[in-house]
Amino acid sequence: MTQLTSNATASSKSTVTVPVRELIGTALDWAVAVCQKLPIMDDPMGFMKDAPDSSQAGFWVWGDNQKDKTLLIGGNYNPSNNWSLAGEIIDREDISFEAPSSCCEQWSATMCDGDFKFYADSAPTASMRTYVASIMGEEVEVPKRLLDLVARIEAKKALAA
Numbered sequence: 001m002t003q004l005t006s007n008a009t010a011s012s013k014s015t016v017t018v019p020v021r022e023l024i025g026t027a028l029d030w031a032v033a034v035c036q037k038l039p040i041m042d043d044p045m046g047f048m049k050d051a052p053d054s055s056q057a058g059f060w061v062w063g064d065n066q067k068d069k070t071l072l073i074g075g076n077y078n079p080s081n082n083w084s085l086a087g088e089i090i091d092r093e094d095i096s097f098e099a100p101s102s103c104c105e106q107w108s109a110t111m112c113d114g115d116f117k118f119y120a121d122s123a124p125t126a127s128m129r130t131y132v133a134s135i136m137g138e139e140v141e142v143p144k145r146l147l148d149l150v151a152r153i154e155a156k157k158a159l160a161a
Helices: 025-035 083-093 123-136 144-160
Strands: 002-004 015-019 040-042 059-062 070-072 095-098 107-111 117-120 139-143
Touching: 015 144, 025 040, 025 059, 025 123, 025 139, 025 144, 083 095, 083 123, 095 123, 107 123, 117 123, 139 144
Parallel strands: none
Antiparallel strands: 002 040, 015 139, 040 059, 059 070, 095 107, 107 117
């Protein structure tokens, strides 16, 4: 079990540089958790041993105390797709967004100072990209294991469909 924090993103794990404009789903949710300085653990319950392709073998918001929340990143911690989680960040960070229109087919989100503007198919995703870029820059080091796990899970879903 490796704990990741915003100061130790690579933490002896190999990482991949990903442009923020390409972050989606679980990888974007992970970056938001890092920006919020939430305690992140890689597979804290050891699912990797018995079920390496299970989403449960992923990264978790995982506090040290029993009363702390334990949330699966990309599962029940999903601000890139969940208005109740994204809304708090959008309000606090003063992020504004615009709906798709005839001149732009995607949602756009902008920081109040106008320094960062990102696009996506949904307002929460565009807003969380803007938030991540405002803190981490326009490229993010994402754990390769996270990206590999997401790819394996998506491939299984495609085969089942």
